[in-house]
Amino acid sequence: MENKDTNIKVPLISKVAYGMGDVGCNFSWMFVGNFLMIFYTDVFGISMSAVAALMLFSRFWDAINDPVIGALSDKTHTRWGRYRPWLLIGAPLTALVLMLSFWAHPEWSSTAKIVYMAVTYCILVLGYTCVNIPYGTLCGAMTQNIEERAKINTFRSVSAMIAIGIINIVTVPLIAALGNGNDKRGYLLVAVIYGCIFAACHIFCFAKTKETVEIPEKQKISLKVQLAAVMKNRPYLIAVAGQFLFGVTLYGRNADALYYFTYVEGNKALFSTYSLCIIIPSIIGAACFPPLFKLTNNKGRAASVFALLTGISMFIMYFFSVGSSPIPFYVFSCLAQFFFSGFNTAIYAIIPDCVEYGEWKTGLRNDGFQYAFISLGNKVGMAIGTSVLAAVLGACGYAANVQQNDTVLAVMKHSFTTIPGILWMITALVLFFYRLNRKAYNNIVKEIKERKSGH
Numbered sequence: 047m048e049n050k051d052t053n054i055k056v057p058l059i060s061k062v063a064y065g066m067g068d069v070g071c072n073f074s075w076m077f078v079g080n081f082l083m084i085f086y087t088d089v090f091g092i093s094m095s096a097v098a099a100l101m102l103f104s105r106f107w108d109a110i111n112d113p114v115i116g117a118l119s120d121k122t123h124t125r126w127g128r129y130r131p132w133l134l135i136g137a138p139l140t141a142l143v144l145m146l147s148f149w150a151h152p153e154w155s156s157t158a159k160i161v162y163m164a165v166t167y168c169i170l171v172l173g174y175t176c177v178n179i180p181y182g183t184l185c186g187a188m189t190q191n192i193e194e195r196a197k198i199n200t201f202r203s204v205s206a207m208i209a210i211g212i213i214n215i216v217t218v219p220l221i222a223a224l225g226n227g228n229d230k231r232g233y234l235l236v237a238v239i240y241g242c243i244f245a246a247c248h249i250f251c252f253a254k255t256k257e258t259v260e261i262p263e264k265q266k267i268s269l270k271v272q273l274a275a276v277m278k279n280r281p282y283l284i285a286v287a288g289q290f291l292f293g294v295t296l297y298g299r300n301a302d303a304l305y306y307f308t309y310v311e312g313n314k315a316l317f318s319t320y321s322l323c324i325i326i327p328s329i330i331g332a333a334c335f336p337p338l339f340k341l342t343n344n345k346g347r348a349a350s351v352f353a354l355l356t357g358i359s360m361f362i363m364y365f366f367s368v369g370s371s372p373i374p375f376y377v378f379s380c381l382a383q384f385f386f387s388g389f390n391t392a393i394y395a396i397i398p399d400c401v402e403y404g405e406w407k408t409g410l411r412n413d414g415f416q417y418a419f420i421s422l423g424n425k426v427g428m429a430i431g432t433s434v435l436a437a438v439l440g441a442c443g444y445a446a447n448v449q450q451n452d453t454v455l456a457v458m459k460h461s462f463t464t465i466p467g468i469l470w471m472i473t474a475l476v477l478f479f480y481r482l483n484r485k486a487y488n489n490i491v492k493e494i495k496e497r498k499s500g501h
Contacts, residue, residue: 116418293427346480
């Protein structure tokens with residue numbers, strides 16, 4: 047077997063293109079995570095309990111399609127590689143479903159609205175899976191150089207933070223401007239714009255990246271064997287646990303954010319102001335991962351430090367508000383976002399390295415399959431974070447577009463500050479036990495190459 051050099055430097059244009067892929071992801075998934083829940087309840091007219099049930103049900107759907115798509119992407123053979131073709135085909139189709147998901151019909155019966163919501167959301171989740179799992183796996187297929195992977199993921203995270211900042215700053219005023227007082231029309235037109243951006247970014251990523259790391263050709267491997275191999279991969283299991291907690295905390299808080307500014311602070315326009323304040327710390331924080339990795343020589347430990355400081359900053363935010371103490375509120379908001387952005391870079395940089403560890407430990411390399419469970423862990427966390435929030439708000443008496451009772455307001459405030467703060471500290475503790483450092487990783491890659499060359 048040819049021992050092809052995969053310890054390569056990745057061209058700048060490829061790093062930029064890979065980063066643009068996450069710009070596209072966020073114009074779809076972060077838009078969904080931050081705005082779909084309040085769109086369902088306050089525009090479409092769907093009950094909070096129905097939304098909570100959907101979020102939980104959709105994860106059972108994810109549990110089926112995530113590993114399937116991961117395994118299929120590993121088995122894909124084209125002249126463009128295994129993962130890139132999924133971006134070219136999947137992104138435009140998913141963009142169309144995104145637009146349909148934000149097509150509100152408040153005049154329909156409750157049953158019809160719930161059925162439409164369930165069908166479009168589940169297809170949207172499947173489409174996103176068909177794009178995001180191959181996209182995430184692509185990083186590990188571009189190079190086996192650990193420093194280059196860190197740089198690629200820094201480009202990804204910086205690009206993502208810029209995209210998230212733009213989305214959070216412009217979406218609320220854009221809905222108002224395009225809708226001209228009609229939120230139903232405003233949400234739909236924004237979804238059309240964001241869907242086009244989602245598709246264009248992934249097509250650019252497809253065009254300007256290249257796969258160099260090949261998965262060894264093997265006989266068909268059963269799901270049982272692949273799962274057994276995964277269970278022997280300790281760094282990977284820690285990464286999955288980190289992604290699960292990441293999903294619970296990030297998406298639960300993001301779903302709560304617009305509710306928080308609308309009802310607790312009393313002005314949803316403050317969400318755009320808040321987002322504007324944190325965009326620069328987001329970009330700087332994302333770029334701070336490589337120096338911390340260089341200092342710690344361990345991506346998991348770097349992620350742990352970022353998670354701990356994120357949690358402390360968010361917890362302190364509980365004691366301030368925009369109305370009574372705006373300066374400390376925005377200072378700790380900026381700190382929380384700075385540390386979160388560093389964490390976001392680190393947690394995704396961990397994943398490709400775990401694939402090499404698994405290949406070294408078990409002889410089995412299945413990038414897409416492993417990334418599928420990372421994605422599933424994140425989505426299950428998202429489901430729990432958003433569905434629990436929806437269920438608790440509903441149980442406490444939430445009603446759309448009216449003044450909320452004190453219990454609902456307290457839930458919204460804690461869900462934006464103390465609860466995610468504590469969960470980030472737990473995430474830091476889990477990732478502290480990640481042991482795959484730079485020296486161990488380089489030795490693993492060297493040994494894998496020696497095995498393949500027969501030395």
